[in-house]
Amino acid sequence: xxxxxxxxxxxxxxxxxxxxxxxxxxxxxSPELFWYVQYSRQRLQLLLRHISRESIKGFTADLxxxxxxxxxxxxxxxxxxxAMYYCAxxxxxxxAQKLVFGQGTRLTINP
Amino acid sequence: DAxxxxxxxxxxxTRGQHVTLRCSPISGHKSVSWYQQVLGQGPQFIFQYYExxxxxxxxxxxxxSARQFPNYSSELNVNALLLGDSALYLxxxxxxxxxxxxxxxxxxxxxxx
Numbered sequence: 074x075x076x077x078x079x080x081x082x083x084x085x086x087x088x089x090x091x092x093x094x095x096x097x098x099x100x101x102x103s104p105e106l107f108w109y110v111q112y113s114r115q116r117l118q119l120l121l122r123h124i125s126r127e128s129i130k131g132f133t134a135d136l137x138x139x140x141x142x143x144x145x146x147x148x149x150x151x152x153x154x155x156a157m158y159y160c161a162x163x164x165x166x167x168x169a170q171k172l173v174f175g176q177g178t179r180l181t182i183n184p
Numbered sequence: 185d186a187x188x189x190x191x192x193x194x195x196x197x198t199r200g201q202h203v204t205l206r207c208s209p210i211s212g213h214k215s216v217s218w219y220q221q222v223l224g225q226g227p228q229f230i231f232q233y234y235e236x237x238x239x240x241x242x243x244x245x246x247x248x249s250a251r252q253f254p255n256y257s258s259e260l261n262v263n264a265l266l267l268g269d270s271a272l273y274l275x276x277x278x279x280x281x282x283x284x285x286x287x288x289x290x291x292x293x294x295x296x297x
Contacts, residue, residue, distance in 0.1 A: 105283060109288075116187075116288050116289060116290045117227070117288040118287075118288070119286075119287070124283065159227075161226075169240055170215055170232045170234075170240065170278060170280070171217070171229045171232060171240045171242070172217075172219075172227070172229060172286065173229065174219075174226030174227050174228070175226050176225050177225075
């Protein structure tokens with residue numbers, strides 16, 4: 074079964090502090106992992122994906138197959154990072170679009 | 185860039201009624217997926233359509249159905265509405281090729297009274 078777990082529903086840090094949003098997954102094959110973000114009054118949008126191995130808005134995430142994790146990190150949080158963050162997994166056959174989402178973590182950056 | 189568009193934005197129905205939600209994908213995208221997002225939870229996959237054929241179905245009852253048209257737009261239909269169907273319904277589109285990511289619309293907020 075495919076499952077994504079985000080253990081923290083709420084996370085609050087101060088501006089300039091490091092941020093880590095946790096994501097663990099369960100999948101027997103080779104998954105694709107994504108982080109989606111939803112800013113206030115905006116639609117859900119892709120933040121980054123593990124196959125790109127890039128940094129977006131200062132965020133990075135590394136797929137750790139041994140620990141089945143895909144934690145999202147940023148060394149210095151900014152107020153504009155306050156948003157809802159969802160970790161998602163895509164598995165199955167090539168071209169299949171089913172995404173399995175975690176329950177989300179609401180990140181609040183305090184000034 | 186128009187993005188994924190959904191209509192209507194809000195809808196109020198009563199138990200037992202049926203509803204049709206509509207989605208227009210990004211130009212050039214041939215795959216459309218539907219998700220249900222209940223308050224406080226992440227989106228849950230309902231259907232995927234590609235080139236007018238169903239490619240995937242989530243764990244939803246037969247009251248939920250969908251179709252895709254030749255212009256790649258899509259409709260989600262829900263019959264015999266229940267209170268538990270109250271949710272935000274999201275549509276996402278992608279090219280459907282390779283590992284291209286999905287792009288989401290703003291959703292339709294459905295409330296069942």
